[in-house]
Amino acid sequence: MKIDEAVKKIKDRFGNKVLKVYKHSEKRAYVDIDHDDIVPVMTYVFKDLSFRFNIASGVDTFEGIEILYHFAHDPSGIVISIRVLLKDKNDPHIDTVTTVTKSAWWIEREIHELFGVEFNGNKDLRPLLLSDDWPKGVYPLRKDFVPPKRDSRKT
Amino acid sequence: MSHKATIPIGPYHPLQEEPEFYKLVVDGEKVVDVDVRIGYNHRGIEKLSESKNFDQSIFLVERICGICSSSHPIACVQAIEEIAGIEVPERALYIRTITQELERLHSHLLWVGLAGHFLGYNTVFMWGWKYREPICDIMETVTGNRQSYGMMKVGGVRRDIDKEHIPYILERLDELLPKVDMVKGAVLDDPVLHARLKGIGVLTREAAIDYSALGPTARASGYDIDVRRDHPYAAYDRLKWNVITQNEGDVFAKAVVRILEIYESVSIIRQCLDRLPGGSIDANPKDIPPGEGVGVAEAPRGEVFHYVKSDGSNSPVRHKVRAPTYMNFPTFRETVIGQTVSDATIILAAIDPCYCCTERMIAVDDHDRTVLTPQDLIRLSQEKTLKMKDRIHKVC
Numbered sequence: 001m002k003i004d005e006a007v008k009k010i011k012d013r014f015g016n017k018v019l020k021v022y023k024h025s026e027k028r029a030y031v032d033i034d035h036d037d038i039v040p041v042m043t044y045v046f047k048d049l050s051f052r053f054n055i056a057s058g059v060d061t062f063e064g065i066e067i068l069y070h071f072a073h074d075p076s077g078i079v080i081s082i083r084v085l086l087k088d089k090n091d092p093h094i095d096t097v098t099t100v101t102k103s104a105w106w107i108e109r110e111i112h113e114l115f116g117v118e119f120n121g122n123k124d125l126r127p128l129l130l131s132d133d134w135p136k137g138v139y140p141l142r143k144d145f146v147p148p149k150r151d152s153r154k155t
Numbered sequence: 156m157s158h159k160a161t162i163p164i165g166p167y168h169p170l171q172e173e174p175e176f177y178k179l180v181v182d183g184e185k186v187v188d189v190d191v192r193i194g195y196n197h198r199g200i201e202k203l204s205e206s207k208n209f210d211q212s213i214f215l216v217e218r219i220c221g222i223c224s225s226s227h228p229i230a231c232v233q234a235i236e237e238i239a240g241i242e243v244p245e246r247a248l249y250i251r252t253i254t255q256e257l258e259r260l261h262s263h264l265l266w267v268g269l270a271g272h273f274l275g276y277n278t279v280f281m282w283g284w285k286y287r288e289p290i291c292d293i294m295e296t297v298t299g300n301r302q303s304y305g306m307m308k309v310g311g312v313r314r315d316i317d318k319e320h321i322p323y324i325l326e327r328l329d330e331l332l333p334k335v336d337m338v339k340g341a342v343l344d345d346p347v348l349h350a351r352l353k354g355i356g357v358l359t360r361e362a363a364i365d366y367s368a369l370g371p372t373a374r375a376s377g378y379d380i381d382v383r384r385d386h387p388y389a390a391y392d393r394l395k396w397n398v399i400t401q402n403e404g405d406v407f408a409k410a411v412v413r414i415l416e417i418y419e420s421v422s423i424i425r426q427c428l429d430r431l432p433g434g435s436i437d438a439n440p441k442d443i444p445p446g447e448g449v450g451v452a453e454a455p456r457g458e459v460f461h462y463v464k465s466d467g468s469n470s471p472v473r474h475k476v477r478a479p480t481y482m483n484f485p486t487f488r489e490t491v492i493g494q495t496v497s498d499a500t501i502i503l504a505a506i507d508p509c510y511c512c513t514e515r516m517i518a519v520d521d522h523d524r525t526v527l528t529p530q531d532l533i534r535l536s537q538e539k540t541l542k543m544k545d546r547i548h549k550v551c
Contacts, residue, residue, distance in 0.1 A: 027386070028237070028449055052380070053367045054451075055482075057462050057475035070449065070462065074385040079449050081462075103367035105485055129194035140202055147202075 001076045003029050006049065010080075013044055027078050030068075035084040035094045038069070042097045045071050045082065053103045054079065058115040060142045061085075065092045065115055086117065096122035114141040158182055162496070164532070166195050177503070184495045189487060204474035209235055209443055209465075212474060213307055216461070219476065221302055222265070225258040226454035227461070227476070228307035233388055234450030234463040235309045239443050247311035247436045249427045251389040254298060254306050255452070256420040256427075260331075261290040262455035263413045263420075266507045267338060270410060273500050274351060275537030279341055286334040289327045296320050311437035321428050328421050335421075339414050347544045352407035356490040356502030359404055366486045369479045370457025371412045372506045376404035382453035394426045406505040413507075443467070454479055456507050480506070497535040 007029050011018050020032040033041055045051045051071035059066040064087040072079050086092035096119040097104045108119045109128040116139040119125065127134065139145060165176040174195035180188035200219060204212045216227040229251055236243065268283025291301040297316055298304035306312050342348060358368065363376040373380055381398040383391040399415045401408035445467040452459045457479030464473040483506045490502050 024447070025237070030447070052364075054458075054460050055462075055475070055477040057473065059464060059473045068462070070460070072386065072451070074380045077386045079386070079451070081447075081449070101367065102365050102485065103482055106481060127194070129197040131194070140199065145202075 001049075001073060001078070003027065003078045003080070006073065006076075006078060006080060007031065009049065010041070010045065014041060017041075028081075029078070030081045030083055032083045032085075035067075035086055038082070038084055039095050039097060039100065041082060042069060042100045045080070046101055049073070051080070053101050056104065056107045056111060058111045058117065058141065060089075060115065060144075063087065064089055065117060067094065067111065067117070069097070091118070092116065093118035093120055095120045098122055113139070115139050116142070159187060166192070179491075179496065179499060181496055184497075186491050186494055186496060186499055189491045189499075191484065191487065193484075201474055201476060204471055206470065208469040209309060209471065212471060213309070214305065216476060217303055217305065217307075219478065222262050223258065223454040223456070223459065223478070224303045225254045225306065226452045226459045227478075229255060229389070230450040230452040230459040230461040231463070231474075231476075232307045232309050232450070233452065234448040234461040235443060235465075236440075237448035237450065238446040238463065238465050239309075239440055241310050241438050241440045243311055243438055244435045245390075245432045246315075246434050247438075248390040249431050250297075250312045250314075250316060250436065251307070252391060252394070253316070253424055253427050254294070254304060254312075255389060256423045257290055257294050257297065259420045259455045260417060260424075261287050261294070262507075263417050264290065264338075266413055266455075266504075267342065267410070270501065270504055271342070273504055273533055273536050274348070275540040276341070276348075279338060282334070282338050282341070286331060286338070289331060293324050293327050296323060308437065309443075310440040311435070313437075315436050316428075316431065321431075324428060325425065328424060332418075332421060335414070335417050342410060342414060346547050347540060349407065350543050350547060351540055352410065352501070353403070353405055355406045355498050356494060356505055357404045358486055358490050360402075362486065362489045363404070366489070367482050368457070368486050369482050370453065370455070371409055371416070372457065372483045372486065374398065374400045375408035375412045377402040380458075382451050382458045386451050388452060390427060391423075393430075394423055396423050396426075406501055409505045456480055457483060496532075497539045500532055500536045 003023065003026055007021055010031060017037050018031060018033055022030045046053055051073050054070035054072050056067055056069045064085050067084050069082040070079060084094065086094060094117065096108060098108060106128055108122050109125055111117050112119060112125045113127050113130050159180055159182050162179040162181055164179065166174040176192040178190045179186050200215060204215055207215055213228050213231055216231045217224045219227050264283045264287040268280040271279025271283060294304065295301050298306045298314060306314060358376045360377045363373045363378040368378065377400060379398060379400050384398055396419045399412050399419065401411050443465050445465055447464045450461040459479060460477040462475040463471050466472045486506065487503060491499055494502060
């Protein structure tokens with residue numbers, strides 16, 4: 001499957017729900033969709049097109065919290081990243097994709113604690129990397145996070 | 156009253172490489188549930204990388220793992236090269252391939268040794284680690300360092316391979332092969348190990364796909380993926396080699412995949428040295444434009460994934476790192492549940508999670524309380540092998 005073919009299949013299936021497509025090269029493409037459509041799009045890409053779920057990555061941008069779901073199609077060596085934007089930084093939320101694949105189990109916990117994104121329907125959002133006594137509402141991978149100054153006399 | 160007991164393993168012990176905390180819920184001998192807590196070693200590398208420039212971030216990601224310290228930098232430089240559209244010189248691609256395969260060799264030998272130790276085969280442990288030494292020597296010849304090679308840079312590699320060193324490298328590889336044959340024979344032809352490892356901790360192909368398992372863990376379950384072939388990078392598409400797969404998905408299949416991959420790695424290094432093209436080793440790129448890039452590389456444990464976003468400044472806006480164990484680890488839910496406690500060690504070790512941690516175990520019973528040390532856990536595993544040995548010898 002060529003990258004154009006894969007992108008066309010997604011476009012044909014979801015029509016104007018696909019907001020923007022950016023083809024970086026013959027191996028990489030980025031597809032923007034609305035955050036409400038993530039579950040059907042992911043189901044289609046992961047189950048019907050048999051892509052492998054690489055990982056998701058959050059980015060704190062001026063417009064809001066951006067989440068990229070990266071997918072690889074190993075037989076053809078292409079990677080497609082599905083991008084969603086959560087505009088409300090104070091209360092970002094999106095549907096969980098753990099119902100589609102178990103491989104999203106840990107990364108949703110990670111994005112939840114590092115970016116403060118709420119995954120609707122995911123009941124297991126316990127801390128994964130941060131300690132249990134990490135203060136609530138402090139998200140270290142957001143750009144406004146200021147790391148506490150280390151007092152050298154104490155250490 | 157329930158007879159279920161909870162066994163905490165970890166998180167800290169001088170023996171273990173990395174701290175992790177396992178919670179095994181057992182009913183008698185059988186494991187009925189398992190949970191894991193990681194993050195004791197979380198160093199905030201993704202955040203730190205945002206404050207480094209692109210050259211520094213390569214050194215930073217090299218320190219993520221002492222064993223995969225060539226895979227992370229390769230994936231990282233490839234992500235940055237993708238943003239800038241940099242063409243890497245041919246010679247540098249071959250040298251990258253050589254360091255990648257040397258890393259795989261030493262990592263797989265290390266794993267074979269550890270797995271042998273947990274099963275009570277200390278000879279395999281001694282062999283595996285002894286024959287790993289010459290690989291570290293070759294690594295020192297090629298990169299200048301036995302570990303943390305400092306070899307990768309955006310646009311190429313930092314050090315060239317001297318012509319005079321090639322015969323030395325080839326000689327060491329020639330010496331290695333008979334030793335690997337020996338290890339292979341000791342592991343794959345041993346009836347006790349067959350009895351001990353076959354059908355243990357099975358990961359089905361469907362589960363491997365659902366969990367997006369990677370590397371030898373996936374390939375042992377018949378999920379035929381290998382980044383080196385599927386998303387070719389460095390010089391892999393110019394060489395002849397095979398992807399090793401097995402269909403059983405048990406611990407034995409994972410051992411077979413790793414041991415046979417050692418032969419492929421040796422063959423790849425030989426081909427690279429044989430065809431090493433001349434020319435420059437560095438494209439000397441100047442700026443990194445705004446954009447996004449994805450870099451993937453096949454580490455000994457599976458695919459390493461790096462996503463880098465640049466805004467045209469000197470340092471990345473976002474740098475996401477995904478190590479293979481991150482995907483392979485959750486498969487323990489499929490493989491450990493339903494097995495016995497004495498098998499849990501080797502099943503958890505079978506995914507090669509930069510080895511698991513056994514600080515102390517407490518088996519809580521209704522009336523009395525037993526404390527098991529990590530040595531006890533290994534002893535349990537070794538005793539099971541002994542028992543099987545006896546039984547097999549009686550039959551024979």
